[in-house]
Amino acid sequence: MGAVGDTEGRKIDQATPGRWISLLSPVLPTIFTIILMVHMPDISAGKEFSFGVTWVEALGIDLRFYIDGLSFLFALLISGIGIFVTIYAAAYMRGDIDLRRFYFYLYLFMVGMLGLVLAGDLITLFVFWEITTISSYLLISYNNTSAIARRSALQALLVTTLGGLCLLVGLLLLASLAESFDLVQVLATGETVRASPLYLPILILILIGAFCKSAQLPFHFWLPNAMAAPTPVSAYLHSATMVKAGIYLLARMHPVLAHTEYWEWILTCTGAATAAVAALAALRQTDLKLALAYTTLIALGTLTMFLGSDASAAVAAAITFLIVHSFYKAALFMVVGIIDKQAGTRNLNKLGGLGHSMHITVIAASAAALSMAGFPPFLGFIGKELKYEGALAVASEPALVATVAVFVNAVTVTVAGMVAIKPFWKKKPRHISNVQEAPLGMWISPLILSGLGLTFGMAPDLVGGGLVEPALSAILGIPETIKLKLWHGINIPLLMSILTFVLGVTMYLGLRRMRAWLAWDFKHAPTNADQLWDKSLDLLKAFAALQTRILQNGIMRRYLTVIFVTVSLALAYALIRSGQFPMEYAWPRLNLKEWAALLLTVGGAYMAGSARKPLIAICALGALGVGIALIYLFLGAPDVAITQLLVETLYLVLVAAILPRLPVFNPGRKVLFRPRDATLGAVLGLLVTFSLLAVLQTPLESPTTEFFEKASVPEAHGRNIVNVILVDFRALDTFGEIIVVFTAAVAAVTLLGHQLRRGKQ
Amino acid sequence: MNSLILQTATRVLVALILLFSIYMLLRGHNYPGGGFIAGLIAASAFALFAIAWGMESAQSALKIPPSTLAASGVLIAAVSGMLGLFSGEAPFSGQWLQITGGKNTGGITISNVLIFDIGVYFAVLGAVLTLIFALEESN
Numbered sequence: 001m002g003a004v005g006d007t008e009g010r011k012i013d014q015a016t017p018g019r020w021i022s023l024l025s026p027v028l029p030t031i032f033t034i035i036l037m038v039h040m041p042d043i044s045a046g047k048e049f050s051f052g053v054t055w056v057e058a059l060g061i062d063l064r065f066y067i068d069g070l071s072f073l074f075a076l077l078i079s080g081i082g083i084f085v086t087i088y089a090a091a092y093m094r095g096d097i098d099l100r101r102f103y104f105y106l107y108l109f110m111v112g113m114l115g116l117v118l119a120g121d122l123i124t125l126f127v128f129w130e131i132t133t134i135s136s137y138l139l140i141s142y143n144n145t146s147a148i149a150r151r152s153a154l155q156a157l158l159v160t161t162l163g164g165l166c167l168l169v170g171l172l173l174l175a176s177l178a179e180s181f182d183l184v185q186v187l188a189t190g191e192t193v194r195a196s197p198l199y200l201p202i203l204i205l206i207l208i209g210a211f212c213k214s215a216q217l218p219f220h221f222w223l224p225n226a227m228a229a230p231t232p233v234s235a236y237l238h239s240a241t242m243v244k245a246g247i248y249l250l251a252r253m254h255p256v257l258a259h260t261e262y263w264e265w266i267l268t269c270t271g272a273a274t275a276a277v278a279a280l281a282a283l284r285q286t287d288l289k290l291a292l293a294y295t296t297l298i299a300l301g302t303l304t305m306f307l308g309s310d311a312s313a314a315v316a317a318a319i320t321f322l323i324v325h326s327f328y329k330a331a332l333f334m335v336v337g338i339i340d341k342q343a344g345t346r347n348l349n350k351l352g353g354l355g356h357s358m359h360i361t362v363i364a365a366s367a368a369a370l371s372m373a374g375f376p377p378f379l380g381f382i383g384k385e386l387k388y389e390g391a392l393a394v395a396s397e398p399a400l401v402a403t404v405a406v407f408v409n410a411v412t413v414t415v416a417g418m419v420a421i422k423p424f425w426k427k428k429p430r431h432i433s434n435v436q437e438a439p440l441g442m443w444i445s446p447l448i449l450s451g452l453g454l455t456f457g458m459a460p461d462l463v464g465g466g467l468v469e470p471a472l473s474a475i476l477g478i479p480e481t482i483k484l485k486l487w488h489g490i491n492i493p494l495l496m497s498i499l500t501f502v503l504g505v506t507m508y509l510g511l512r513r514m515r516a517w518l519a520w521d522f523k524h525a526p527t528n529a530d531q532l533w534d535k536s537l538d539l540l541k542a543f544a545a546l547q548t549r550i551l552q553n554g555i556m557r558r559y560l561t562v563i564f565v566t567v568s569l570a571l572a573y574a575l576i577r578s579g580q581f582p583m584e585y586a587w588p589r590l591n592l593k594e595w596a597a598l599l600l601t602v603g604g605a606y607m608a609g610s611a612r613k614p615l616i617a618i619c620a621l622g623a624l625g626v627g628i629a630l631i632y633l634f635l636g637a638p639d640v641a642i643t644q645l646l647v648e649t650l651y652l653v654l655v656a657a658i659l660p661r662l663p664v665f666n667p668g669r670k671v672l673f674r675p676r677d678a679t680l681g682a683v684l685g686l687l688v689t690f691s692l693l694a695v696l697q698t699p700l701e702s703p704t705t706e707f708f709e710k711a712s713v714p715e716a717h718g719r720n721i722v723n724v725i726l727v728d729f730r731a732l733d734t735f736g737e738i739i740v741v742f743t744a745a746v747a748a749v750t751l752l753g754h755q756l757r758r759g760k761q
Numbered sequence: 762m763n764s765l766i767l768q769t770a771t772r773v774l775v776a777l778i779l780l781f782s783i784y785m786l787l788r789g790h791n792y793p794g795g796g797f798i799a800g801l802i803a804a805s806a807f808a809l810f811a812i813a814w815g816m817e818s819a820q821s822a823l824k825i826p827p828s829t830l831a832a833s834g835v836l837i838a839a840v841s842g843m844l845g846l847f848s849g850e851a852p853f854s855g856q857w858l859q860i861t862g863g864k865n866t867g868g869i870t871i872s873n874v875l876i877f878d879i880g881v882y883f884a885v886l887g888a889v890l891t892l893i894f895a896l897e898e899s900n
Contacts, residue, residue, distance in 0.1 A: 646801035657896035745888035
């Protein structure tokens with residue numbers, strides 16, 4: 001998966017238009033954060049807010065927003081981290097040629113995420129979910145001159161859209177069970193939903209949606225590739241937003257879908273597997289950004305694993321870890337961005353000695369890395385202790401969860417060392433010289449973020465009561481209290497922590513040897529998910545090309561054959577299903593003129609089919625048309641009859657104009673396809689006839705005819721019902737039709753003109 | 762086609778057919794007819810003209826390009842449909858204006874429905890002629 005380049009190019013050093021946007025950009029998230037903070041006491045007191053407007057009244061869909069502990073926590077993280085990301089981006093993206101576009105995407109993304117977590121209606125939720133999908137596609141492909149960026153973006157888009165479609169179906173099924181799209185009502189119907197036979201399909205569909213978005217196995221491969229996005233975006237995507245959307249969904253759906261064995265096992269196993277695989281991959285990385293990306297995968301796996309449990313301790317661990325992760329991951333991504341910018345590379349093997357010149361960055365990096373590694377007194381330590389406590393509380397498989405937790409945390413310790421120690425304190429390689437400290441705009445955000453990790457670690461009550469507790473209550477559906485503490489005394493979690501540190505430090509020291517071993521292991525692995533993805537895409541394209549060659553090869557006769565065969569099969573199926581065979585039908589008594597019209601029609605058809613020259617065939621077709629027009633006339637539809645006659649006439653004129661341009665019929669060849677075409681035509685004709693007869697046998701009880709008969713004169717002042725319908729009752733339809741006629745003419749002229757130009761060349 | 766009989770007959774016929782098409786257009790609301798049929802009839806008149814006198818003459822007899830005719834037909838229909846909005850009704854709802862005439866007449870009714878039908882007439886006429894002219898030209 002080393003598809004990501006060393007550095008990000010496309011920067012020019014000059015003042016660019018739209019520079020003021022980057023200065024103003026932190027304003028909006030700041031305002032939003034302040035608004036949220038003002039309401040924090042209400043949320044901690046267990047209040048909920050719901051507001052919105054009617055959207056699609058007939059379907060009961062609202063544009064509704066709902067704030068409880070869970071959505072509040074996410075909204076605060078998104079807008080809060082958003083402030084720091086925009087400040088950082090202002091410095092990082094300085095001089096980029098396309099700032100306006102960048103901020104537009106970033107804001108779109110921010111709004112999408114906020115809407116998603118605050119949505120109080122399933123459809124609202126889905127709409128915002130897709131906004132985040134599209135805006136993250138735009139963000140990842142921001143550097144659109146790079147083929148790698150475009151590929152990564154498309155991959156992320158396809159995978160998350162696939163999940164999105166599943167999610168939509170799942171949500172619709174869920175809404176049909178709950179008989180409402182309103183989130184509050186849906187959350188209250190957990191019992192009904194779990195008892196329903198639809199529970200398992202709903203669960204699987206929604207889980208696919210969440211897993212695709214949050215990059216769980218087997219949909220994990222897009223996330224490391226998404227590193228092609230500019231670093232501020234990566235920091236945002238990984239810390240607070242995009243990839244956490246799936247986690248949010250899992251937490252949100254907890255009251256409805258959890259508390260079953262399916263939920264427990266699927267989430268626990270998927271999460272554990274994702275975390276373990278990501279941990280192995282993280283150790284192999286030499287690109288710092290990629291290493292961090294894999295630790296995001298570890299975090300997502302861990303979160304999923306813990307959300308699988310009903311145990312209060314496990315869920316509390318998930319929430320706390322979510323907060324911890326947001327702080328340190330944003331800070332570390334920003335630090336890597338700084339290193340990338342200042343040293344010109346983020347390859348671990350090419351870096352070293354930066355600590356001597358970048359004093360502030362090194363502080364931010366160390367603080368964030370210590371929180372990530374889970375050292376006291378950082379918030380990360382509390383998070384890790386809670387994780388172990390939670391792991392032991394998982395009812396289904398405590399041993400598995402605990403083992404995975406210890407292993408992935410040890411890897412996290414190792415990666416923390418890779419990011420915060422190696423680039424700064426390793427011996428300076430020769431080619432790196434005179435690396436300057438980054439400007440204030442770049443280091444201020446990671447410094448504050450890592451500082452927050454320390455502050456909250458020392459005073460855990462700041463996040464415990466206000467954020468974790470309400471979110472915990474919202475997820476579990478019952479009021480819960482939790483006390484976050486730095487020191488729990490000597491207990492099993494502490495022992496596990498010590499084991500983690502020992503393991504992590506050992507791996508860090510033996511990194512080189514372990515990498516060699518892992519490289520060997522992966523070299524012998526048959527393939528990986530990313531390559532599988534490419535192969536499946538290739539397969540899809542090959543299939544598309546194949547069916548295009550067969551079905552859309554530009555030969556008119558083939559098209560007609562395909563269409564007729566399809567229609568015949570569909571009609572035959574419908575006839576057999578309807579059970580109308582054998583149908584009773586009396587031959588009608590026809591008078592002489594009706595027999596004449598019939599003869600004209602049938603004779604015309606036969607002549608058209610057996611004619612040796614195109615002109616004769618066309619004239620025969622004309623006779624057929626006239627016969628049909630006569631039948632219309634006899635049966636009392638003069639309007640239709642006139643139209644039919646006129647169309648036949650003009651059709652003849654048109655064909656006469658085309659005829660000289662048609663290729664000459666080859667009498668030798670036509671022998672081959674004629675019997676086949678005749679059979680097909682006869683079959684289709686008979687099937688249509690039978691269908692019509694079957695339709696006519698069922699009595700028509702349509703109130704519309706009566707309505708038009710009655711309303712025609714008093715309401716539309718016309719006695720010709722056909723015309724009244726066309727120009728008055730259904731005038732909008734007619735208007736659409738004349739637009740179609742017009743468009744067809746313009747399209748035909750365009751095509752002919754094209755052919756003309758080609759002919760002249 | 763260079764046929765004296767056809768050319769001579771066409772002069773009379775085209776005028777008659779066009780007149781007939783207008784008749785069909787105007788009577789459509791109460792008897793068989795209407796904008797669509799009338800448009801087709803008028804188109805066949807021009808097709809006949811084109812066959813007898815050639816494409817160039819037919820085009821110059823039409824005065825304006827057929828695609829413009831079709832587009833203005835669509836526009837007329839759209840505008841007539843919007844008239845309903847002025848009286849606060851839905852678009853494309855019929856508006857009727859009664860003009861009382863002399864003693865023994867019931868007066869005339871004018872409606873946007875008729876204007877709509879005229880739009881259909883021009884749209885169909887223009888579209889069909891666009892096709893025919895384009896095909897003839899490409900020969």
